[in-house]
Amino acid sequence: xxxxxxxxxxxxxxxxxxxxxxxxxxxxxxxxxxxxxxxxxxxxxxxxxxxxxxxxxxxxxxxxxxxxxxxxxxxxxxxxxxxxxxxxxxxxxxxxxxxxxxxxxxxxxxxxxxxxxxxxxxxxxxxxxxxxxxxxxxxxxxxxxxxxxxxxxxxxxxxxxxxxxxxxxxxxxxxxxxxxxxxxxxxxxxxxxxxxxxxxxxxxxxxxxxxxxxxxxxxxxxxxxxxxx
Numbered sequence: 001x002x003x004x005x006x007x008x009x010x011x012x013x014x015x016x017x018x019x020x021x022x023x024x025x026x027x028x029x030x031x032x033x034x035x036x037x038x039x040x041x042x043x044x045x046x047x048x049x050x051x052x053x054x055x056x057x058x059x060x061x062x063x064x065x066x067x068x069x070x071x072x073x074x075x076x077x078x079x080x081x082x083x084x085x086x087x088x089x090x091x092x093x094x095x096x097x098x099x100x101x102x103x104x105x106x107x108x109x110x111x112x113x114x115x116x117x118x119x120x121x122x123x124x125x126x127x128x129x130x131x132x133x134x135x136x137x138x139x140x141x142x143x144x145x146x147x148x149x150x151x152x153x154x155x156x157x158x159x160x161x162x163x164x165x166x167x168x169x170x171x172x173x174x175x176x177x178x179x180x181x182x183x184x185x186x187x188x189x190x191x192x193x194x195x196x197x198x199x200x201x202x203x204x205x206x207x208x209x210x211x212x213x214x215x216x217x218x219x220x221x222x223x224x225x226x227x228x229x
Contacts, residue, residue, distance in 0.1 A: 052094035
């Protein structure tokens with residue numbers, strides 16, 4: 001077994017690419033034990049920036065991408081795209097968290113009426129994903145927006161746990177758990193699998209109260225849970 005941070009992952013024995021390739025099925029979070037070790041926290045922008053730095057520079061460092069770009073098979077191209085997309089979105093979240101942490105020229109005033117919330121997923125204390133949520137004004141018709149969501153490129157299935165927290169933040173804010181987002185094309189099917197639907201602007205919306213086959217409402221905790229989690 002090859003250990004990378006807190007993940008135990010089978011180490012393939014063939015090409016240079018495969019020696020760096022962390023097989024996602026081996027760390028798929030459908031495992032009950034692994035799910036129990038994942039904690040989602042709502043954190044401030046400073047902690048978000050710190051966590052994204054750990055992911056970019058340590059747990060998802062460049063050696064995850066160390067292979068010959070001219071000799072890729074289909075699986076490797078898919079891995080390459082997933083790595084690039086995760087890395088790009090992590091950098092966006094880090095940048096926005098950094099900007100949010102800076103003193104505002106407006107002081108405590110908020111002329112835009114926009115609020116940002118950050119959620120970070122940790123596996124045994126190691127950050128493995130993050131979600132940035134934007135909430136506009138106090139109008140219930142303005143759906144909170146999942147602005148960015150990224151997870152470690154070697155993990156599949158963590159995103160829905162972050163989405164669950166975003167849904168419940170929307171619920172707490174009086175928006176009935178509803179969300180909207182503009183997905184990357186290759187991520188669209190994953191969001192549709194979470195129950196998102198296409199709206200008139202060709203963006204995606206989630207209405208958990210109208211999607212009982214995917215989202216369960218718990219009256220005792222006043223919160224939603226995704227059925228497959």
